[in-house]
Structures are given as C-alpha cells and as structure tokens.
Amino acid sequence: MTTKDERHQQRQQKVKQKVDAKVESAQEERGIVLVLTGNGKGKSTAGFGTVARAVGHGQRCVVGQFIKGTWDCGERSLLEQHGVDFHVMATGFTWETQDREADTKAAQAVWQQLKPALADASVDLVLLDELTYMTNYDYLDLDEVVEAIANRPPEQSVVITGRAVHRRLEELADTVSEVRPVKHAFEAGIKARKGVDW
Numbered sequence: 467m468t469t470k471d472e473r474h475q476q477r478q479q480k481v482k483q484k485v486d487a488k489v490e491s492a493q494e495e496r497g498i499v500l501v502l503t504g505n506g507k508g509k510s511t512a513g514f515g516t517v518a519r520a521v522g523h524g525q526r527c528v529v530g531q532f533i534k535g536t537w538d539c540g541e542r543s544l545l546e547q548h549g550v551d552f553h554v555m556a557t558g559f560t561w562e563t564q565d566r567e568a569d570t571k572a573a574q575a576v577w578q579q580l581k582p583a584l585a586d587a588s589v590d591l592v593l594l595d596e597l598t599y600m601t602n603y604d605y606l607d608l609d610e611v612v613e614a615i616a617n618r619p620p621e622q623s624v625v626i627t628g629r630a631v632h633r634r635l636e637e638l639a640d641t642v643s644e645v646r647p648v649k650h651a652f653e654a655g656i657k658a659r660k661g662v663d664w
Contacts, residue, residue: 495621496620496621497590497591497618497619497620497621497622497623497624498623498624498639498640498641499615499623499624499625499626499638499639499640499641500516500623500624500625500626500639500640500641500642500643501625501626501627501631501635501636501639501641501642501643502625502626502627502628502643502645503598503626503627503628503629503630503631503636503642503643503644503645504629504643504644504645504646504647505629505645505646505647506644506645506646506647506648506650507645507647507650507663508645509627509628509629509645510541510595510596510627512627512643512645513593513595513625513627514529514541514545514593514595516591516593516625517529517541517545517550517591517593517625518541518544518545520590520591520623521545521548521549521550525590525591526549526588526589526590526591527545527550527551527589527590527591527592527593528550528551528552528553528580528583528589528591528592528593529542529545529550529551529552529553529592529593529595530553530576530577530579530580530592530593530594530595530597531552531553531554531555531576531595531596532555532573532576532594532595532596532597532599532600532628533555533595533596533599533628538660540660540661542554551583553576553579553580554576555572555573555575555576556572566603569603569605570604570605573600573605573606574605574606577600577606577611580592580594581614584614584615584618584622584624585614585617585618585619586619586622587619587621587622589619589622590621590622590623591622591623591624591625592618592622592623592624592625593624593625593627594624594625594626594627595627595628596627596628597611597626597627597628597635598626598627598628598629598630598631598632598635599628599629601632601635602630602632608632608634608635611635612634612635612638615635615638616638626639
C-alpha cells in the first residue's frame, strides 16, 4: 500500500511528464501578440508588468498609451528611467473630452509615432495600452492596425490592452487573457489610490 507522500509524488511525476512534453513540443521561436481584455481591473497593470519583465532582461520596449494619458503614471515615471520610449495620447478619458475630432487627431498622432517602432527589428516589445478603444471608436483604422501588427519584425512581441477587443485583433493574437471583474473597491465608494490604481 502506497503512502500519501508516495501518491503525491506519483501525481506530481505525471504532471511533470505532461509539462515536459509540452515544453519539448514548443520549439518555434518568434515574437507573440498578447491581448489583455475584459471588464476587470488590471489589464494595463499586466501589460506594464510585461514591459518591466522585458526591460529586466535588457530588452528594448516602446509604449503607446491611449486614454489615460493625463494621469500621473507610476509606470511611466519608472520605465522612462530605464530607456522605455512612451508615446502618450494625453487627452484623458474619451467620456471626459467628448470631442470626437480632437480625440481622433490625438489617437492618430500617437499611432503615427508608434508605427516606426512596429517596423523596427531592434524593438523587442511594444505595449499598445488601451488600443481597443481606439479601434472600436474608429479613431484608428482597424485594417491599418492589424496590418502593422501582422507585419512587424518576427522577433518582436506586441501587448494590446483594453476592453471589448475586436474579433480581428483577437484572431491575430497568440495569447488572449480576459480579466473578469469579481469585486472592485471603486464600486464600494473607495477612491482610486496612487501606487495601486495608477
């Protein structure tokens, strides 16, 4: 009769064999497209975490920041010190500006700054933070965005964040994660907190 420890070891050995087989079969090396979407909090935070990880490995990163550009941004304050280029829309939330023409021009200006990075093989990672709003509101041409991402250098990775990702961007992605809201402090009347929420 096997002991509890032996049964645990046998289960873990089976898990290890499955993981090892997957690692062995995953041999293609290229950049990926990662989409972080959903209605929950933490999509941009996860995107910036990926940038921080890449910077920690000595990789070159570029960030396009749509929507939240008027806020004091802890990630920008930190990552710019480590050579990360930021291109910021700086108009704030679209529901605050309520000016479609101005928002479209601001989004287009940031996009024009980002396009060279998406064609530059020396850039390892591009974060397109809150891009989904720009394509959903037609501030940016979806065809042009998809084409630029699809035709980027083979080793470059792209992270896209934002709610309600368009089907075409989801199809283009290699990895899609959906952040689901369970509970949010703001809904209970708790103010957004520096260092946690921005």
